Amino acid sequence: xxxxxxxxxxxxxxxxxxxxxxxxxxxxxxxxxxxxxxxxxxxxxxxxxxxxxxxxxxxxxxxxxxxxxxxxxxxxxxxxxxxxxxxxxxxxxxxxxxxxxxxxxxxxxxxxxxxxxxxxxxxxxxxxxxxxxxxxxxxxxxxxxxxxxxxxxxxxxxxxxxxxxxxxxxxxxxxxxxxxxxxxxxxxxxxxxxx
Amino acid sequence: xxxxxxxxxxxxxxxxxxxxxxxxxxxxxxxxxxxxxxxxxxxxxxxxxxxxxxxxxxxxxxxxxxxxxxxxxxxxxxxxxxxxxxxxxxxxxxxxxxxxxxxxxxxxxxxxxxxxxxxxxxxxxxxxxxxxxxxxxxxxxxxxxxxxxxxxxxxxxxxxxxxxxxxxxxxxxxxxxxxxxxxxxxxxxxxxxxxxxxxxxxxxxxxxxxxxxxxxxxxxxxxxxxxxxxx
Numbered sequence: 001x002x003x004x005x006x007x008x009x010x011x012x013x014x015x016x017x018x019x020x021x022x023x024x025x026x027x028x029x030x031x032x033x034x035x036x037x038x039x040x041x042x043x044x045x046x047x048x049x050x051x052x053x054x055x056x057x058x059x060x061x062x063x064x065x066x067x068x069x070x071x072x073x074x075x076x077x078x079x080x081x082x083x084x085x086x087x088x089x090x091x092x093x094x095x096x097x098x099x100x101x102x103x104x105x106x107x108x109x110x111x112x113x114x115x116x117x118x119x120x121x122x123x124x125x126x127x128x129x130x131x132x133x134x135x136x137x138x139x140x141x142x143x144x145x146x147x148x149x150x151x152x153x154x155x156x157x158x159x160x161x162x163x164x165x166x167x168x169x170x171x172x173x174x175x176x177x178x179x180x181x182x183x184x185x186x187x188x189x190x191x192x193x194x195x
Numbered sequence: 196x197x198x199x200x201x202x203x204x205x206x207x208x209x210x211x212x213x214x215x216x217x218x219x220x221x222x223x224x225x226x227x228x229x230x231x232x233x234x235x236x237x238x239x240x241x242x243x244x245x246x247x248x249x250x251x252x253x254x255x256x257x258x259x260x261x262x263x264x265x266x267x268x269x270x271x272x273x274x275x276x277x278x279x280x281x282x283x284x285x286x287x288x289x290x291x292x293x294x295x296x297x298x299x300x301x302x303x304x305x306x307x308x309x310x311x312x313x314x315x316x317x318x319x320x321x322x323x324x325x326x327x328x329x330x331x332x333x334x335x336x337x338x339x340x341x342x343x344x345x346x347x348x349x350x351x352x353x354x355x356x357x358x359x360x361x362x363x364x365x366x367x368x369x370x371x372x373x374x375x376x377x378x379x380x381x382x383x384x385x386x387x388x389x390x391x392x393x394x395x396x397x398x399x400x401x402x403x404x405x406x407x408x409x410x411x412x413x414x415x416x417x418x419x420x421x422x423x424x425x426x
Contacts, residue, residue: 016214110287111208111294143209144249144279148290151283172239182272183245 005031056127058103058120059085068092068101075099077134081124081153083107083141091139099137102127107145108152116152124153128162138166142187168193197258197266202226203273205313206251207297211237218264219247220297221255222313227304228297231257232264246272250279250289250317278321288326292316292333299341299424308340312396319396327409332391332399334416339392343423347389350375359385361415363422384411 001009005027012023030037053059054066057079061067068074068088078099082088085103104119127133136157140146154164170188171180180188204223212218217236221229236243246253252274258266279286296313300306316333320326338344346367349356352374359368359382360375368385369375387408391399404412 110290111297112210142245144286144290147280148283148286151286155283175240181244181246183248183251183275186275186277187245 053085053103057101058105059088059101073098076131078137079124079127079133079135080137080139082139083146083149087139097137099135102136104149107141108149109145116149116156119149121153121156125156125160128157128160133162135163135165138164140166142169197260199256199268200226200259200265201254201256202229203252203254204229205293205310205317206247206249206253207293207313209247209249217247219267221253222296222300222310223305224307224310225305227306228300228302229257230264230302231255231267233267233270236267243267243270246270248275249293251275252314276317276321278323279317282326284326285320285324285329288330289317289320291330292320295334296337299337299420306340309337312336312340315396319400324396324400327406328400328402328404329396331404331409331412331416332394332396334413334420335388335391336396338416338419338423341423343419344392345388345419347385347392356382361418363419380415381411384408384415388412388415 008027008030009020009023012018012026013020015023018026030040050062052061052063054061054069055064056069057066059066059068061069075098078097079102080091080097080099081102081104082091083104083106088101088103091097091101102120102124104121104124106114106119108114108116108119124136128136136153138150138153140150150166157164168188168191170184170191171177177185202221202223202225204221204226206219207222207228208220210218212232215235215237217233219231219233219236221231223229233241233243233247235241236247247270251272254269254271254273255267256269258268260266276289279289293313296309300309312333316329316336320329335345345363348354349368350359350370350373351365351367352369353372355370355372358371358375359380360371360377361367361380362369362375362377368380387402387404390402391412394402
């Protein structure tokens with residue numbers, strides 16, 4: 001393979017979900033479609049300049065605020081806390097949450113050297129105080145690092161008196177109960193609700 | 196062709212890999228510290244379920260590969276530590292200890308002593324061990340298990356118990372007459388360190404040590420670890 005194509009295949013195969021064969025197919029496709037190749041090049045090269053972090057919540061934004069923070073119809077008394085900005089899309093797709101968001105920037109992780117001060121926890125506390133938030137909903141990974149991060153947040157928020165909740169954890173919808181492992185089922189049992 | 200092997204172990208670290216995989220580091224009694232690739236572990240329908248989490252004790256079956264990471268085939272939960280989730284400081288101390296063990300223990304070197312200490316540390320914290328005392332005791336005991344026991348029974352040159360100073364490069368305490376320098380290590384500090392290396396965590400947890408003594412010991416132990424890791 002000639003060097004320019006080889007270079008493109010190497011770059012493409014570093015992308016998630018794209019193996020060497022797929023990278024070759026995409027490279028040949030782009031070679032045959034110069035307009036699409038140009039458009040793709042322009043959009044990817046300007047991505048870093050155009051996409052910024054929302055100054056209020058940390059979501060992806062093109063200006064000072066993200067579309068969620070700019071939307072006056074959102075319930076500004078409730079904030080959903082996520083570790084990373086792309087997780088907002090998962091919550092939005094449910095159509096069940098109508099409040100605002102807060103992106104932490106990761107999870108507390110002693111093995112990765114991430115301390116609570118490395119995350120936007122103090123910023124969350126300031127938002128709770130300044131924006132008169134009534135409920136903070138934690139949507140963090142259901143594992144030890146997610147729990148540790150959540151516990152740090154609860155401790156920091158305790159003086160504000162704000163209500164802190166977390167998303168339910170347990171059996172995925174559509175899955176058999178007898179196929180669930182004891183950790184998942186245990187979490188589901190601990191988080192049971194009254195009917 | 197890859198062969199199958201099995202062991203049990205405590206999960207020390209987990210990190211995301213590729214789109215849906217995870218790499219877990221497991222401390223096992225029979226194979227030491229193992230890095231295993233858990234394919235599709237981040238999918239909601241993962242066959243590993245919730246078993247792959249820090250501090251969990253697992254029974255694992257994996258493909259041994261000569262090149263690259265071993266491949267995790269099965270993981271079943273032997274023991275979890277729900278008690279850790281009841282207290283932030285204990286959970287924090289547990290994850291800190293697991294990260295320390297991951298950093299200081301060599302890969303694939305069978306080590307029953309370190310494995311036993313890691314298990315004891317996690318279960319003691321889950322059972323209510325004071326996290327500050329636990330951190331200090333565990334880091335000292337891990338030194339011992341890793342074969343770096345500091346000399347804490349007086350001056351390592353003459354055996355005297357007065358005017359002792361800390362010398363990680365020499366392996367412990369040295370008195371001023373034998374060339375020791377720097378700040379004195381008070382008797383309460385070095386005697387407590389000595390006790391913490393000898394007592395099992397269940398007994399060490401009953402020692403009454405104030406915050407400043409614990410902080411002093413931790414500083415000395417961190418210096419000692421730093422020196423051992425540089426070597």
